Amino acid sequence: MYEIxxxxxxxxxxxxxxxxxxxxxxxYRLAEHLVVGISLGYTMAITYDVVLKPRLIEPLLAGGSWxxxxxxxxxxxxxxxxxSSIAWLSRYPIAFVLGTGMGVGFxxxxxxxxxxxxxxxxxxxxxxxxxxxxxLGNVVLVLGTLAALIYFFFSKPHKGFFFxxxxxxxxxxxxxxxxxxxxxxxxxxxxLLIGRIQYLLGDWLHLIE
Amino acid sequence: xxxxxxxxxxxVGGILMMVQxxxxxxxxxxxFDSYVSWAPIIAAFALILGVGSxxxxxxxxxxxxxENWQYSWAVLIPLYAMPVLAHIWPVSLSxxxxxxxxxxxxxxxxQVPIQATMFSMLAFYIASAxxxxxxxxxxxxxxxxxxxxxxxxxxxxxxxxxxxxxPQIGLWILRYPNLAAKRAxxxxxxxxxxxTNLKIIFGVERxxxxxxxx
Amino acid sequence: MNIWERMLxxxxxxxxxxxxxxxxxxxxxxxxxxxxxTEEVEDIFTYIDSLGKENAIFISFDxxxxxxxxxxxxxxxxxxxxFHNHVPVFLTAxxxxxxxxxxxxxxxVTRPSTPGYYTSVDFDEWADIRNAGxxxxxxxxxxxxxxxxxxxxxxxxxxxxxxxxxxxxxAPLFHLVILGMTSSIETQYPSDAHDNPLSEMPILRxxxxxxxxxxxxxxxxxxxxxxxxxxxxxxxxxxxAFGVTAVSATDYYPYIQxxxxxxxxxxxxxxxxxxxxxxxxxITETTDKAFxxxxxxxADHLLIIFxxxxxxxAYFMGGFHRKKQLKGGR
Numbered sequence: 001m002y003e004i005x006x007x008x009x010x011x012x013x014x015x016x017x018x019x020x021x022x023x024x025x026x027x028y029r030l031a032e033h034l035v036v037g038i039s040l041g042y043t044m045a046i047t048y049d050v051v052l053k054p055r056l057i058e059p060l061l062a063g064g065s066w067x068x069x070x071x072x073x074x075x076x077x078x079x080x081x082x083x084s085s086i087a088w089l090s091r092y093p094i095a096f097v098l099g100t101g102m103g104v105g106f107x108x109x110x111x112x113x114x115x116x117x118x119x120x121x122x123x124x125x126x127x128x129x130x131x132x133x134x135x136l137g138n139v140v141l142v143l144g145t146l147a148a149l150i151y152f153f154f155s156k157p158h159k160g161f162f163f164x165x166x167x168x169x170x171x172x173x174x175x176x177x178x179x180x181x182x183x184x185x186x187x188x189x190x191x192l193l194i195g196r197i198q199y200l201l202g203d204w205l206h207l208i209e
Numbered sequence: 210x211x212x213x214x215x216x217x218x219x220x221v222g223g224i225l226m227m228v229q230x231x232x233x234x235x236x237x238x239x240x241f242d243s244y245v246s247w248a249p250i251i252a253a254f255a256l257i258l259g260v261g262s263x264x265x266x267x268x269x270x271x272x273x274x275x276e277n278w279q280y281s282w283a284v285l286i287p288l289y290a291m292p293v294l295a296h297i298w299p300v301s302l303s304x305x306x307x308x309x310x311x312x313x314x315x316x317x318x319x320q321v322p323i324q325a326t327m328f329s330m331l332a333f334y335i336a337s338a339x340x341x342x343x344x345x346x347x348x349x350x351x352x353x354x355x356x357x358x359x360x361x362x363x364x365x366x367x368x369x370x371x372x373x374x375x376p377q378i379g380l381w382i383l384r385y386p387n388l389a390a391k392r393a394x395x396x397x398x399x400x401x402x403x404x405t406n407l408k409i410i411f412g413v414e415r416x417x418x419x420x421x422x423x
Numbered sequence: 424m425n426i427w428e429r430m431l432x433x434x435x436x437x438x439x440x441x442x443x444x445x446x447x448x449x450x451x452x453x454x455x456x457x458x459x460x461t462e463e464v465e466d467i468f469t470y471i472d473s474l475g476k477e478n479a480i481f482i483s484f485d486x487x488x489x490x491x492x493x494x495x496x497x498x499x500x501x502x503x504x505x506f507h508n509h510v511p512v513f514l515t516a517x518x519x520x521x522x523x524x525x526x527x528x529x530x531x532v533t534r535p536s537t538p539g540y541y542t543s544v545d546f547d548e549w550a551d552i553r554n555a556g557x558x559x560x561x562x563x564x565x566x567x568x569x570x571x572x573x574x575x576x577x578x579x580x581x582x583x584x585x586x587x588x589x590x591x592x593x594a595p596l597f598h599l600v601i602l603g604m605t606s607s608i609e610t611q612y613p614s615d616a617h618d619n620p621l622s623e624m625p626i627l628r629x630x631x632x633x634x635x636x637x638x639x640x641x642x643x644x645x646x647x648x649x650x651x652x653x654x655x656x657x658x659x660x661x662x663x664a665f666g667v668t669a670v671s672a673t674d675y676y677p678y679i680q681x682x683x684x685x686x687x688x689x690x691x692x693x694x695x696x697x698x699x700x701x702x703x704x705x706i707t708e709t710t711d712k713a714f715x716x717x718x719x720x721x722a723d724h725l726l727i728i729f730x731x732x733x734x735x736x737a738y739f740m741g742g743f744h745r746k747k748q749l750k751g752g753r
Contacts, residue, residue: 006318013319017326021333021439033283035323040263041291042316043519044256048292050522050593051253054613055246071247075254082261090258091215091418093251097596098417099219100244102406103226104602105653109406112653112683113399117392120681137385141680144389145396152397170393175349177390179356180382181673184690186335186357187364188493188669190446190723191691193332194716195492196325197446208450208715238606245603246610249595316523321488324520328489332446332723333439340438340730341431344738358728364669364692366456367721380461388676395677 011204014196121145144173216412223410263288291315356382427741431734438730445726449718458717463679464696466686467640467664471501472704474637476509476560479630481639483651484525485517485597490644490668491524496694496713497666498528498642500701502588506532506541506580507706509560511626512588513608513636515597517647522593526616529590539579539707544572546584546619553585558625560586579707584617585624592616598650604633605659633661638685642666648675652683666693691716 151170362368363379669690694713
């Protein structure tokens with residue numbers, strides 16, 4: 001029974017959102033507002049249950065973890081944002097999370113998104129037994145990366161053989177990449193629609209398995 | 210106190226964490242472990258900012274009887290009802306059919322369908338955009354268009370039936386020129402992130418201080 | 424207004440209607456066009472297939488309900504594969520809403536109304552066997568059945584909470600949680616989402632940190648998946664596989680070529696490929712929702728290509744490329 005009522009309610013709200021495609025209306029607006037409230041309310045409940053309760057409240061109540069009062073007090077300083085005279089205190093927790101987060105991320109981001117990428121861009125064009133389309137691909141991969149980087153390099157005018165031709169090749173490569181992304185974007189959007197139709201025709205109306 | 214201390218916290222925190230990576234000594238590991246257990250607690254309190262701002266905006270609308278103010282109740286009631294429902298009806302927050310609750314019901318049967326449907330509407334808009342805006346106005350636009358069409362056909366079973374080379378060329382585009390373009394973007398973004406990180410850690414970039422008093 | 428202008432100014436609700444109709448019909452006709460598999464997905468399948476009960480994987484539900492149509496089938500397919508091979512599974516989430524998605528996926532795979540479901544045994548239910556010192560997967564199942572428990576005919580097998588899976592769920596600043604788990608999973612998650620103590624779970628005793636885990640599969644609708652590469656892969660060399668939405672799939676090919684991820688399921692097509700591999704290898708009897716959706720995907724792609732062609736014909740035939748602007752339509 002619980003599941004059946006749930007599916008009917010879900011179907012109602014699915015159709016409520018789709019009604020916007022015809023015209024904006026009060027049912028759509030209601031659904032739009034509900035989703036904001038529920039999602040943040042859900043986040044609050046989960047955050048309490050998986051963070052504050054087991055990591056702060058329970059250890060404090062059990063005694064002996066008084067050091068946890070430091071992050072708790074630092075966290076509570078966020079509230080000062082709403083009191084204009086002491087709003088500057090909210091910068092402290094922001095500074096802590098921001099600074100440490102950036103420090104932690106710096107070496108690993110450099111390794112993952114810069115050094116590894118540079119390393120992986122340096123590959124031989126040809127190896128024994130490689131089919132022609134892979135050889136061509138490797139040429140495109142190595143020179144294409146270089147050309148696209150030149151296109152994004154704005155400190156020098158895009159003139160002459162290296163910067164001029166390089167950036168022109170770069171934009172062609174980038175367009176091929178964007179074309180692929182557009183194709184995938186269409187696929188993704190359609191997939192999301194498929195999910196809802198499966199819900200309406202299958203879970204709700206039982207017209208499909 | 211208002212600007213210097215936060216800037217110092219950012220700098221000391223940032224440098225400490227960077228150094229920690231390069232010196233994996235047991236002391237630095239202990240500092241890091243404490244940090245990892247503290248940071249989620251601090252971050253959890255940031256939620257208060259979101260909840261407070263949302264409450265303020267909608268309470269203001271209701272008080273002023275602004276246009277469509279009635280809908281603000283549809284935000285505020287579930288916003289505060291959800292955490293209460295989660296704990297006065299003591300069941301697992303993760304839900305499950307064998308342990309239903311209003312909390313779980315509201316999430317699974319209202320939140321999930323609405324959010325999923327909102328995202329799925331983009332399918333309609335992208336179809337409309339394909340008809341109205343996707344033009345082969347120049348050689349570059351034509352390349353983009355052709356790549357998109359080949360990849361679209363290559364990714365679906367019907368493309369296989371129309372011509373075997375659709376998926377093959379589609380995959381070739383993805384694995385080589387697309388990869389080259391995305392790697393260049395990744396490198397650009399990567400350098401940008403690293404430069405911004407350093408600027409913030411060393412106090413060159415201070416916009417994050419915002420306008421909360423001088 | 425000539426015919427081309429009229430065509431380009433068509434009420435967009437006709438386009439919406441045509442997409443709606445074309446998205447429904449293939450579901451009713453059920454053609455079931457074959458889906459071929461690609462190296463990117465096969466690599467993930469082969470890797471997981473090589474694992475057993477002594478290994479462990481993470482499946483992270485790093486998406487919100489908005490992209491569940493694409494991401495959920497990936498998580499479900501990988502979970503089924505792991506359950507079939509008795510590979511212990513840790514379920515985590517990058518966002519609070521992802522916490523619910525992880526619970527939803529587990530619920531789907533273990534719900535008796537789902538074809539090919541697994542029968543879940545709660546952590547408390549097998550406490551006696553655990554207290555008797557039996558924690559080995561095969562011995563546990565034998566002891567459980569010896570105690571008079573019978574597997575339903577339509578069920579694919581037992582899955583024991585705390586042995587075959589643990590539902591850890593969401594934790595904030597998840598990238599730090601990944602880093603923290605490289606030293607200890609238990610310090611990051613004092614208890615699971617069902618409030619069970621992790622310290623008593625065999626899965627945690629055998630896999631104390633990410634260093635003792637063999638793979639993390641992230642199903643993601645945003646850039647959250649990159650956290651597993653940056654903080655898991657680069658810190659301790661954790662093998663990572665992606666299950667990402669089609670919109671972001673093209674962005675992560677550099678990670679595949681550099682070897683930072685072992686493979687990638689891109690969008691619904693990627694999930695459908697995994698379902699096909701599961702079926703071809705006898706792990707499931709039928710394919711699931713992702714594969715079923717691929718016929719519609721074909722039809723809609725053809726329709727959108729038709730729109731692109733018609734839009735361009737009208738644009739160039741009407742001479743709009745060299746003169747006036749169009750009047751805006753609805």
